Amino acid sequence: MKMTISSGSNLEKILKSGRHAVTAELGPPKHSSPDNIIRHTNTLRGYVDAANITDCQSAVVRMSSISAALHIMNNGIEPVIQITCRDRNRIAIQSDLLGAYSLGLKNVLCLSGDHQVFGNHPTAKNVYDIDSIQLIQLTRRMRDEKLFFSGEPIKEHEPKFFIGAVANPFADPFEYQVDRLEKKINAGAEFIQTQCIYDLERFARFMDTCVERGLHERAYILAGVTPLRGPRAAKFMQTCVPGITVPEEIVQRLAKAADPKVEGVIICTEQIKYIKENIKGLSGFHIMAISWEEVVPEIIKGAGICPCP
Numbered sequence: 001m002k003m004t005i006s007s008g009s010n011l012e013k014i015l016k017s018g019r020h021a022v023t024a025e026l027g028p029p030k031h032s033s034p035d036n037i038i039r040h041t042n043t044l045r046g047y048v049d050a051a052n053i054t055d056c057q058s059a060v061v062r063m064s065s066i067s068a069a070l071h072i073m074n075n076g077i078e079p080v081i082q083i084t085c086r087d088r089n090r091i092a093i094q095s096d097l098l099g100a101y102s103l104g105l106k107n108v109l110c111l112s113g114d115h116q117v118f119g120n121h122p123t124a125k126n127v128y129d130i131d132s133i134q135l136i137q138l139t140r141r142m143r144d145e146k147l148f149f150s151g152e153p154i155k156e157h158e159p160k161f162f163i164g165a166v167a168n169p170f171a172d173p174f175e176y177q178v179d180r181l182e183k184k185i186n187a188g189a190e191f192i193q194t195q196c197i198y199d200l201e202r203f204a205r206f207m208d209t210c211v212e213r214g215l216h217e218r219a220y221i222l223a224g225v226t227p228l229r230g231p232r233a234a235k236f237m238q239t240c241v242p243g244i245t246v247p248e249e250i251v252q253r254l255a256k257a258a259d260p261k262v263e264g265v266i267i268c269t270e271q272i273k274y275i276k277e278n279i280k281g282l283s284g285f286h287i288m289a290i291s292w293e294e295v296v297p298e299i300i301k302g303a304g305i306c307p308c309p
Helices: 010-016 035-044 065-073 090-102 132-144 174-187 200-213 231-240 248-256 260-278 293-303
Strands: 021-026 050-053 079-084 107-111 162-167 191-196 220-225 284-287
Touching: 010 021, 010 191, 021 035, 021 220, 021 293, 035 065, 035 293, 050 065, 065 079, 065 090, 079 090, 090 132, 107 132, 132 162, 132 174, 162 174, 174 191, 174 200, 200 220, 200 260, 220 260, 231 248, 248 260, 260 284, 260 293, 284 293
Parallel strands: 021 050, 021 284, 050 079, 079 107, 107 162, 162 191, 191 220, 220 284
Antiparallel strands: none
16 A cells, blocks of 8 residues: 555554554543543553544444544544444534544544444434445545535535544354445545454454455554453353354353453453464554453553554
8 A cells, every 4th residue: 555645644644654553442421521531541642543432332322522532632642533324414424524624633434323222312313314335435535536425516625534444254144244345445445443353263264355355455454352341241242242253262261260350351462462463464453442441551561562652
């Protein structure tokens, strides 16, 4: 991939320089105070190259991704805002993109969004005016062609985002997931963050297919990992969360551990080391430890993936 910088974001510069990136994830609070997210920012500063700010994850009302991202940026970590298609039509999406870029936010992750039935307003009306692939394509067009979604020209000051998307190697049918990833890259996604990985064998097959197709040369793929607090969390992920595969051996290992939380961190560290040493085509790691941010530095140090200063 050529070293042509589109957005000027730190994350883009790191990935395009050939260095592996480390990103984390921060969930905005379910209230209006920024204190907690600033505290988590202080915990992660110096350990990650950027941090995703989720957009009402699990369809639960939280502080907006854009507002929370500004607090994070002002406290020393570059944010990656999330924009979902669930809650906004194309007018509102473009308004948010323009506003976010005006605040200095340069990275955006384009998502469909969890369905509202899973959240705390299950009777809310969803929008889905466009899907995530269309969102990627149209956001890229705003930047590169200076056009609104309607085709009307943006006369000046177009938003120049570094554009990301997600991939789930564990959803079925398996073969379709690589096809879907390729569609997102064709639409204009420049970096990819995967769903959390527990089934290393299946992830290896997914990445082998990506490498065979050359997708790793067209977008930067970051492997997603999530530490588990204990066997109950592992069993819940295994049985109740669609699109995630948790091997039974991990559940049993946590169940037998003297301290399941310590064991969960060790397992996550081992997974990163294995992926780093054995799976080709990756450009870094995305660590998702929502509501457990304090263990992220320990995982990063233990796995030997500390970002360069």
